[in-house]
Structure formats: structure tokens, C-alpha cells
Amino acid sequence: MFIRAAAMTLILLFSVTSYADDNQEAQTYWSRFRRAVLDHENETIASMTKFPLWVRGTVDGDPVICYSRKDFDLILKRLLDQQVVVSDRDRVEIKTMLQVIKDKKQLTSSDFRAPNHVRVELFRFDKIKGTWLLTRGYLEE
Amino acid sequence: MIPLRIGSRGPEVARLQVFLNKHLQGPTLKVDAVFGPRTEAAVKRYQASVGIGADGIAGVKTWDALERGVMDCRDASHPLPTTSHNAPWLIVATREIGQSELDGAMHNPRILRYHSTTSLRATSDEVPWCSAFVNWCLRQVGIAGTNSAAARSWLHWGKASVPMAGAIAIMHSDKGDTHVAFSLSETRDHFVLLGGNQHDEVRRSLYGKRHWQSLGYRWPIH
Numbered sequence: 001m002f003i004r005a006a007a008m009t010l011i012l013l014f015s016v017t018s019y020a021d022d023n024q025e026a027q028t029y030w031s032r033f034r035r036a037v038l039d040h041e042n043e044t045i046a047s048m049t050k051f052p053l054w055v056r057g058t059v060d061g062d063p064v065i066c067y068s069r070k071d072f073d074l075i076l077k078r079l080l081d082q083q084v085v086v087s088d089r090d091r092v093e094i095k096t097m098l099q100v101i102k103d104k105k106q107l108t109s110s111d112f113r114a115p116n117h118v119r120v121e122l123f124r125f126d127k128i129k130g131t132w133l134l135t136r137g138y139l140e141e
Numbered sequence: 142m143i144p145l146r147i148g149s150r151g152p153e154v155a156r157l158q159v160f161l162n163k164h165l166q167g168p169t170l171k172v173d174a175v176f177g178p179r180t181e182a183a184v185k186r187y188q189a190s191v192g193i194g195a196d197g198i199a200g201v202k203t204w205d206a207l208e209r210g211v212m213d214c215r216d217a218s219h220p221l222p223t224t225s226h227n228a229p230w231l232i233v234a235t236r237e238i239g240q241s242e243l244d245g246a247m248h249n250p251r252i253l254r255y256h257s258t259t260s261l262r263a264t265s266d267e268v269p270w271c272s273a274f275v276n277w278c279l280r281q282v283g284i285a286g287t288n289s290a291a292a293r294s295w296l297h298w299g300k301a302s303v304p305m306a307g308a309i310a311i312m313h314s315d316k317g318d319t320h321v322a323f324s325l326s327e328t329r330d331h332f333v334l335l336g337g338n339q340h341d342e343v344r345r346s347l348y349g350k351r352h353w354q355s356l357g358y359r360w361p362i363h
Contacts, residue, residue: 056340058320058339058340058346058348059314059318059320059338059339060267060269060338060341061316061317061318062316062318083331083347084346084347085325085333085344085345085346085347086345087238087345092325092345094328094333094347110239113239113241113243113342114241114243117241117244119239119241119342121344122340138340138341140346140347140348140349141347141348141349141351141352
């Protein structure tokens with residue numbers, strides 16, 4: 001029984017470690033991005049963003065608006081201030097995107113929609129030519 | 142329905158106190174079937190939180206909001222319903238959260254499975270899939286949906302429902318878009334929906350009442 005439990009623990013640890021290794025770059029990017037957002041360092045955030053930044057509303061019919069660096073500060077504020085529905089275990093809550101980013105210190109496997117594609121609620125990040133970038137923002141309205 | 146006000150007594154007052162305890166943050170009301178000053182204050186607080194005139198009298202509008210489960214969700218710590226005991230399809234839908242469209246020529250096979258439940262049988266995850274998602278979730282629990290990819294196909298399906306967790310909500314925007322998803326809750330400013338093709342994935346989303354209105358809520362006929 002003990003040996004089985006130990007083996008299961010080792011397998012679990014190995015899986016977690018492997019996952020962490022595979023996604024270390026994304027995690028490093030996320031930590032920098034999060035810090036920059038919390039410190040309101042828009043220049044740093046912009047340097048971690050693909051321009052023009054693709055922004056769209058909820059449904060397919062909403063127009064896609066592409067923002068250049070010039071208009072980035074305004075749309076960034078709007079994206080961060082908007083409310084989103086998030087779940088944490090069994091709780092479902094409404095928070096601002098800023099609060100979501102503040103609360104999210106680590107990326108998890110469920111954030112990876114594809115190996116090079118991460119979603120944190122209404123922000124999308126892609127690894128493009130070896131570099132992780134903020135590529136899309138969605139608006140609730 | 143007889144409006145309940147200060148001085149009222151009886152089982153309906155007890156029921157009101159249970160509802161208020163469920164929907165309000167803060168101190169819990171004693172369920173004593175007596176409508177006293179504390180119950181009146183709680184009714185006013187609830188009315189104000191959901192945008193009903195705060196007169197402290199539990200009339201038709203207040204009961205309607207309480208029974209529909211309308212909550213003030215501006216308080217971020219207030220939990221929203223995650224599921225409904227009589228809507229097993231919500232559990233199915235919740236498990237799908239995060240299924241997302243893929244870029245370019247690639248299509249998420251899971252979304253194509255959703256599409257396979259409609260007569261359109263689309264082969265691209267770029268084709269609107271909100272109705273397909275609702276059809277698929279219902280099918281997983283043995284309920285036949287509309288088999289249509291059109292959100293409006295749900296308008297006369299099943300039976301009419303009040304807006305409650307698990308009801309199928311058919312929404313229309315002032316820009317002319319129609320959407321279908323599962324209702325979770327409603328706040329003063331938003332409809333809270335769980336659905337597919339919301340920001341290109343399965344997720345819970347807020348639909349602002351400034352731009353969206355509900356065309357109807359439906360419930361399966363068992």
C-alpha cells in the first residue's frame with residue numbers, strides 16, 4: 001500500500017515537473033507581464049504585445065479593431081477595467097481583469113488552449129517566432 | 142400574493158427570511174416567521190442591490206426577483222450558481238469550459254463534434270457554434286434539442302421558463318446578433334451566461350443589459 005502510494009506520488013511529481021519544464025518560458029513571460037500590469041508599466045506591457053493588437057467583443061459579428069502602440073494605453077485600461085466571470089474551484093465570481101491578473105501568479109495546464117496559445121480569461125497570448133506576446137484582447141461588451 | 146411588510150407573520154415570512162439569507166451578504170436573519178425591523182432592513186437592502194424600489198415591502202417584484210435567484214453580484218465575493226440540481230446539462234457544459242477555436246486551417250475537433258449535432262454539420266470552428274453547443278450538451282444527457290445551428294431555433298423549443306440557472310437563454314443584441322446559451326444568473330447590469338462561441342470559446346460571460354435583451358428562456362419538456 002505504502003509502495004503504491006509512493007509510486008503514485010512520484011508519478012504525479014514527475015508529471016508536474018515535466019509540465020513545469022515544458023511551460024517555463026510561458027510562466028516566465030506571464031510573471032513579467034503580471035508584474036508590469038500591477039506596476040502600471042505600460043511601456044513594458046507594450047514591449048510584450050504584438051501590434052497591431054487585435055481586440056473584439058463577445059460574438060463573431062462584433063468588429064475586430066486593431067490598435068497601434070499610439071492607442072494602446074487607452075485600450076489597455078479598458079481591457080483591464082472590464083468585469084469578467086471567473087471560477088475558482090466551486091466558486092464563480094465577477095472580477096475585473098486587473099484583479100484576475102493580480103490573483104493569477106501561476107499559469108496552469110488549463111490555460112494552454114494549444115502548445116503555443118495561452119488564454120487568461122479575456123487575454124490571449126501566443127508564442128510567435130519563439131517569443132510569447134499578448135496577441136488578442138476580448139471585450140465583454 | 143399578499144405583500145409582506147413589517148408586522149406580517151407566518152410561514153411565508155419564514156420563507157422570505159430563508160430567501161434573504163440565501164441572497165444577501167452580511168449578518169444572517171433569524172428565521173422566526175416574524176417580519177420585524179431587521180427583516181424590513183434586509184428586504185430594503187436586497188431591493189436596492191437588485192434595482193427594485195427599496196420600500197421594505199416584499200411585493201410581487203421582490204418575490205419574483207428572489208424566486209428567480211437574482212443576486213447583486215457587484216460584490217466580487219458573492220458566489221454565483223455553478224450548477225443547478227435539476228439541470229444536469231449545466232454540468233456537461235461546465236466540463237467543456239476552455240474549448241477554444243483554433244487558428245487558420247486547424248479546427249478544434251471538439252467544436253466539430255458540437256457541430257455534428259445540427260443539420261448544418263459545419264466542418265469549421267469558424268462557423269458560429271453557440272446553438273450547436275447547446276444541442277450537444279443536451280444530447281449528452283439524453284435530451285433532443287433543435288438540431289439547428291440557428292440561435293433563434295430555440296425560441297419555441299421545449300417550454301417557456303423563467304430566467305434561472307440552466308434555462309436556455311435566447312439573446313438579441315442591439316446590433317442585431319442573436320445568441321443562445323445557458324443562463325446562470327442575472328445581475329442588475331448583466332445576464333450571466335455559460336455558452337459556446339463566447340469570445341471564441343466555451344466560457345461564462347457577462348452580457349450587458351445596455352446592449353443585450355433576452356428574447357426568451359426555455360426549459361426541456363421531460
